[in-house]
Amino acid sequence: MSVHGDGQANPVIRLSEVHKHYDTGPLDVHALRGIDLEIYPGEFVAIMGPSGSGKTTLMEIMGCLSRPSLGDFRLNGRNVEEISANGLARIRGEEIGFVFQSFNLLPRLSLIENVELPLVYRRVGRRERRDRAVTALARVGLDHRARHSPMEISGGERQRVAIARALVNAPSLLLADEPTGNLDSVTGDEILKLLHTIHAEGATVVIVTHDRTIGEQAERQLAIRDGLIAGDRERR
């Protein structure tokens, strides 16, 4: 059981006995085998573990991108199982920011349009959309490239744009799945610094990484192995 938090704040994320099965025909993959986990507001958590251990699956559940096959998941106290598909979409858009290993920018849209996209789905007006997207791009230092296409910038810059997109709705929870996995170490460090800044400003950050040195920098490290939490360490 978790020993974190000061006992007063309610957890942002609370998983109890969460299982995830992937039913792929004859083969039933048991990706998560009973995860108990609480993450409190303002934490910076690094999840580490070997390939195939279920890190991405865990992130997906925490990000409301998929539902647990079994068990209970509460996000800010709400039982996710009881929330409709549209309700989850709203939560993903407003409360959660995602950063992916492969950036996931839409190549046909300009950088600013990519950053605006979450606001489009929240029906934010055109002008406000522009303003907030420019502000977000400025935070990652790319406002001068706003009109460029994602193909015209480097990998590190793409990841910064992706972070701007995750920030544009000012989410309280930022989930990053190997955000530096496709980057060299110098660029990776820049991205990580950015995540720490965002954390310092109050967001809860959960990051999946293979990189031990990145993991060491996190306040809290979770080790996951074969779909189970194998270690939960806090750095003081």
Place this chain on the structure above:
Amino acid sequence: MLANAMRQAVRLLWAHKTRALLTMFGLVWGTASVIFLVSWGHGVTAMLETGFFRAGKNMGEVWAGKSSEQFSPAVDRRYLWFTLDDVVRLRNRARLPEVIGAETWEMLPITFRQRAHTVDIRGIDPETLEIRGVRMAAGRGITRADLEHRRRVVVLGHRIRSRLLAGEGQIDSWVRIAGKPFRVVGLLERVGTQLSRDRMEIDEQAWIPITTLQTGWPSWWTDDEVVTKILYRMRDRSLLEETEAEVRAILAEGLGVSADDEEAVGIWSAIEMLNRIPLDELSGFLFILAAATLLIGGVGILNMMLDSVHERRHEIGLRLAIGARRNDVVMQFFLETFAIIVIGGLVGVAFGVLACLALAQVQVDDLIPVPVFQLDIVFVTLAILGFVGMAAGVIPAWRAARVDPASMLRME
């Protein structure tokens, strides 16, 4: 939101020009064929009506035959004929026909200068002239006064006029019919091929007052002044049977036969023919044929959208991850389909309508079906297109957006 999605849809179509064009081709073809084929079907109907009505619109023709009853042990049945008295009685008593006319015919030689032709000479009255509805190219028709004075005047059909008079004669020229001089008082406009006629077509007929014919060429089996045919025009084609029954009953009474004796009083109408031709079935068949091509166009859309959705599963996952609802995703694909349908549909309608109008402009010599364009088919076509297209375009996206975002995001 909508403007944004529309812009993206257009950009996406542009990025896949070839695919979009191929899909659109199917739609254009389907839309154009529905409009063209259905209009052509209308054209066939119109052509048949024109062809059948050239001898007289909504016309019924009555002739006297043989009585059905035994006449005497020696002669099995009695021959019957009409006279002008029958025509007058019919005019006085019949309510349903609009106009009633009389006609009697002979095949006789007609000569002008050195030219001679044997033609269908029709003794008519002014009512028959009206029922036939042929316009005068020059001069006048046959009048009541012509009948009263049994004048030797003649109105020439279009073809016989050019053969007989050629360039040399005109109104007031004198021709001879079986040796007797007749003054040409009128020339008929061209009627063209008739789908219904008795003996020669109107273009080859020469019309004289019925009384003149009865006097000049009396019947050889009776002293009565025989009327070969009584013509009438019904008020409305839907009154076909009622009018027939009324006419038959009145005439049968005059002939002394029973009121429903169809052999004694024969009646024929082109409308019966028209009603018997399965025109609605033809239209329906053409419509189904064309609608099927439209359906194939819909399959094209389905194919394209399945492709498009498949290609963009990862993108769909991403959009869902950053807050898009399922409906937002479906809407985006809907707009993409919508753009294709609007463009394809409008181009198809334009092609179809233009083809109809262009063909309708072509001056055809005679009875060739030319498309008759009616606006309502455009709306029907667009409705089908919209329905088929939307179903084909939206279902793939709807299905894709139903699975959870995570599995879409994992797709590369």
